Amino acid sequence: ETGVTQTPRHLVMGMTNKKSLKCEQHLGHNAMYWYKQSAKKPLELMFVYNFKEQTENNSVPSRFSPECPNSSHLFLHLHTLQPEDSALYLCASSQDLAGNQETQYFGPGTRLLVL
Amino acid sequence: QKEVEQNSGPLSVPEGAIASLNCTYSDRGSQSFFWYRQYSGKSPELIMSIYSNGDKEDGRFTAQLNKASQYVSLLIRDSQPSDSATYLCALDSGAGSYQLTFGKGTKLSVIP
Numbered sequence: 001e002t003g004v005t006q007t008p009r010h011l012v013m014g015m016t017n018k019k020s021l022k023c024e025q026h027l028g029h030n031a032m033y034w035y036k037q038s039a040k041k042p043l044e045l046m047f048v049y050n051f052k053e054q055t056e057n058n059s060v061p062s063r064f065s066p067e068c069p070n071s072s073h074l075f076l077h078l079h080t081l082q083p084e085d086s087a088l089y090l091c092a093s094s095q096d097l098a099g100n101q102e103t104q105y106f107g108p109g110t111r112l113l114v115l
Numbered sequence: 116q117k118e119v120e121q122n123s124g125p126l127s128v129p130e131g132a133i134a135s136l137n138c139t140y141s142d143r144g145s146q147s148f149f150w151y152r153q154y155s156g157k158s159p160e161l162i163m164s165i166y167s168n169g170d171k172e173d174g175r176f177t178a179q180l181n182k183a184s185q186y187v188s189l190l191i192r193d194s195q196p197s198d199s200a201t202y203l204c205a206l207d208s209g210a211g212s213y214q215l216t217f218g219k220g221t222k223l224s225v226i227p
Contacts, residue, residue, distance in 0.1 A: 040123075040219065041219065042119070042203075042216075042217040042218055042219045042220075043159075043203070043205075043217040045214055045215070048214070056214065090158055090159070102147075103149070103161055103164060104161075104215065105161070106151075106158040106159050106160070107158060108157065108158050109157075109158045
């Protein structure tokens with residue numbers, strides 16, 4: 001596998017379920033990101049990790065819990081979600097933190113539907 | 116609050132024409148600017164990046180940056196139906212900030 005991979009690609013869950021999204025990057029990058037993309041809204045940055053340390057949490061509700069065990073893997077643990085959390089969740093990585101001319105590379109995303 | 120404005124479109128152009136996509140932004144400290152293309156149901160992929168005022172050309176794509184006027188544009192020459200997608204403008208906040216702020220995107224439709 002090359003680039004940034006995400007699993008599952010599609011997920012349907014009830015509001016009482018617990019599920020996890022997985023992201024893996026094969027690019028040797030140091031920074032990883034979780035974004036949320038809802039219909040007709042800009043990409044929203046959720047979390048940023050640099051060298052597996054969280055550097056940003058953009059006021060994300062606690063029902064979203066990230067985990068970064070190493071620089072290549074990033075998880076997003078989901079519990080007691082709401083229907084408005086239905087969206088495309090995108091993982092991205094960059095060599096170092098974005099800005100300073102760093103390019104972010106995106107995974108294919110997980111399409112989440114909360115019933 | 117940092118804002119990135121794009122016309123949501125759809126922008127329709129005939130095949131072979133030049134498509135012009137525009138983006139304005141509010142944060143004068145932004146240093147790095149990116150154009151991403153996103154096909155329906157797919158993830159964004161980088162098309163162009165630009166960091167200095169002026170034009171930057173890559174094949175059929177030209178990015179134009181004017182920091183004084185706070186706009187960045189993307190020109191697509193000889194537009195093809197395969198260029199039909201949503202184009203996202205993104206920029207950082209400069210001053211060491213590493214967050215990218217994205218616009219809502221402009222949907223481009225190239226008519227055969």
